[in-house]
Amino acid sequence: DPFLLGEQEVRVATSIGIATTALGNTRAASLVRDADAAMYRAKARGRACTEVFDARLRAEVLARLRLENDLRQAVESDALEVRYQPQVDFGSGLVVGVEALVRWPHPEHGLLLPAAFVSLADETGLAADLGRLVLRRGCAEAAHWLARWPHRRLPVGVNVSARQLADARFVDDVAHALAAAHLPADRLCLEVTQPAMLADEQASAATLERLHALGVRTALDDFGVGYSSLSHLKQLRLHALKVDRAFVHGLPAEPRDLAIVASVVALGAALGLEVVAEGVETSMQADLLRGLGCRVGQGHLWSGPVPADELAGLLDGAPWGAGTVDLTGTTAGERCG
Ligand code: C2E
Ligand code: CA
Ligand code: CA
Numbered sequence: 001d002p003f004l005l006g007e008q009e010v011r012v013a014t015s016i017g018i019a020t021t022a023l024g025n026t027r028a029a030s031l032v033r034d035a036d037a038a039m040y041r042a043k044a045r046g047r048a049c050t051e052v053f054d055a056r057l058r059a060e061v062l063a064r065l066r067l068e069n070d071l072r073q074a075v076e077s078d079a080l081e082v083r084y085q086p087q088v089d090f091g092s093g094l095v096v097g098v099e100a101l102v103r104w105p106h107p108e109h110g111l112l113l114p115a116a117f118v119s120l121a122d123e124t125g126l127a128a129d130l131g132r133l134v135l136r137r138g139c140a141e142a143a144h145w146l147a148r149w150p151h152r153r154l155p156v157g158v159n160v161s162a163r164q165l166a167d168a169r170f171v172d173d174v175a176h177a178l179a180a181a182h183l184p185a186d187r188l189c190l191e192v193t194q195p196a197m198l199a200d201e202q203a204s205a206a207t208l209e210r211l212h213a214l215g216v217r218t219a220l221d222d223f224g225v226g227y228s229s230l231s232h233l234k235q236l237r238l239h240a241l242k243v244d245r246a247f248v249h250g251l252p253a254e255p256r257d258l259a260i261v262a263s264v265v266a267l268g269a270a271l272g273l274e275v276v277a278e279g280v281e282t283s284m285q286a287d288l289l290r291g292l293g294c295r296v297g298q299g300h301l302w303s304g305p306v307p308a309d310e311l312a313g314l315l316d317g318a319p320w321g322a323g324t325v326d327l328t329g330t331t332a333g334e335r336c337g
Helices: 028-044 055-076 118-123 127-148 170-181 194-198 201-214 230-235 255-270 283-291 308-316
Strands: 003-005 008-010 016-018 050-052 081-089 095-106 110-112 156-159 188-192 217-223 240-243 274-278 296-298
Touching (some): 016 028, 028 050, 028 055, 055 095, 055 118, 081 308, 095 296, 095 308, 118 127, 127 156, 127 170, 127 188, 170 201, 188 194, 188 201, 194 201, 194 217, 201 217, 217 274, 240 255, 255 283
Parallel strands (some): 016 050, 095 156, 188 217, 217 240
Antiparallel strands (some): 003 008, 081 095, 081 296, 095 110
16 A cells, blocks of 8 residues: 655555476575566566566576676677768768777677667676777777878767766776877767666766866767657757657658657757767658758768778768769668677
8 A cells, every 4th residue: 555755655566576496496595596587577577566487587597697798708808899880961971970889799699789788788787898998999990080081070979878877987988098099089979868867867967067078079869769858958068969760760751750850950950069860771861851951960871880991991982972982872781690
């Protein structure tokens, strides 16, 4: 029953995990561990329910444990890869930025995308190590581009996880990566999402403020999906807004997507932010976005995420639309496990 805590009515619900000896498990400690795993599953299912530890859950737990160990090893031995996806100016066809995207070449599962392991890193205390790896590589590449094309503005975008944002040591990691690569701070753009900030809003705001003082650029990623609050646009000192590809995907056919994208582009422009459209796949989408006043796009129309040497080739090539590159864009694809 609900009860009163001071003035506040409080309801307590329970998530219950159950483990029995049916799977042959008779050690108290392992039974408690299994019940614990079942309880987490009950919470993941929406809480206030019960879950029994069964053979399927055991297989899942084991697979996860194995993946966690593999990931720890991969991070420690620097075995993760970073791919780079160009961001293209609709007007000039030139690459004006690059996003670093992590990949894990797994010996059994093939090339794993971040969806398969980034949240695992966050949950198992590997976020800082993984983040440092991507920061270090990204900054080193951006320093190469700066040395090779000193007159081009080519900031590298690096994604930041919830765990990193809430970690007071993250700013030191960023400063260290910049210093090690001799990269000017404004050549790094950290991409943060609003759900990531929500995990610890105060700590995140403090982190962003310190990054700003460092001179690092910041972009609000995946804008418009999940938890999105306009108050962040008001409070935080941001440089760019990335329109989520969920809206770009519906262009040009979906009038609602069109209305949303048009409004976000106008909002970003009014706030003095650079607006980057994500997931641009067709030249029709690019034309439409350009017509709406969006200046920069990222997507398979130009290129998917590619290894650093391939990206250098793209930077060396003629601007897109200059007649040397097929604008209808056969997708530069990745084969992933
Ligand atoms: P994101 O930051 O929104 O990154 C863009 C994602 O969209 C990438 O997926 C990219 O491959 C994909 N993409 C780019 N162009 C297109 C397109 O035209 N069409 C479609 N359908 N997709 C496109 P990816 O590499 O699988 O990364 C997924 C997410 O994982 C990223 O979303 C980001 O949130 C996270 N992530 C990636 N690298 C890192 C990292 O180093 N650290 C952390 N914390 N998160 C990362
Ligand atoms: Ca991103
Ligand atoms: Ca995004």
